[in-house]
Amino acid sequence: MIKLLTDEQLVIQLNESNKRAFGEIYDRYWYKLFCIAYHQIGTREEAEELVHDLFESLWNRRDQSNIRHLSSYLVLSMKHLITNFIKSKITWRKYKEHILLQKMQEASITDNDVEFTDLSQALDAALKKLPEKTSKIFQLSRFENQSVKDIAKELNLSEKAVEYHITRSLKILKDHLWIYHTPN
Known part of the structure; x- marks a missing residue:
């Protein structure tokens, strides 16, 4: 019976905490949202996680949302999640590059110190000869x-x-x- 409801009717029932309405929304839009996320992200696991996050947020904010067009709302929400996900990946990559560069600089300084010490010792030994x-x-x-x-x-x-x-x-x-x- 719930499958015959329109998106607008499902949203009204979702606002009333109807789990079956939420399940129907999930069934109707899961694959579409997954395809959008997968196309942008490129990995199945991360795309599934984003879809899960979107539906979790939809359920948690069910009584606060003012959704007029369910399909548009879900697609825009997914695009927003994807954008944030990509930004966080870029930030994380920059952070890892920064740490790697710092470690390389520290290793270079250490190598230079070792080389200088070795050269100093070799010079002292040569001067003694x-x-x-x-x-x-x-x-x-x-x-x-x-x-x-x-x-x-x-x-x-x-x-x-x-x-x-x-x-x-x-x-x-x-x-x-x-x-x-x-x-x-």
Whole structure:
């Protein structure tokens, strides 16, 4: 008997909390709403969930709704749910991308720290292999930024001797630290 009712009559009975009227609305419109959602979302499970959410909302707000055209109301409600669903997916994806980017940056910083530590240790080891005077001249030149003239004066050497020690230390360090060389 309920199947013979018009949409308007079903809405009136729905407002009166008639579960059979709700069931008839569900039977009439479930597939249409599912097709709309599935076409927009692309997954069966999510489309079914949206249809379920729409009918749950329809039942929960049955006494508050002022529905004039049931079919139009349901289709517009579904489109509204789909829009919100897509927005939430976009927001969630942006959030996940942000977290992923943050983790990549943290990993990069950690990798850089490890590489710097490794390079520092390798440099210290290589400097220990240099003769004491050559190592001292290299450190004054490169780490303390002293000029060849100042180093020569401080160590009582000729400028040529200081240049020789710097050149020699650079060659030895280059040979020992070749693994850290980048083509840049």
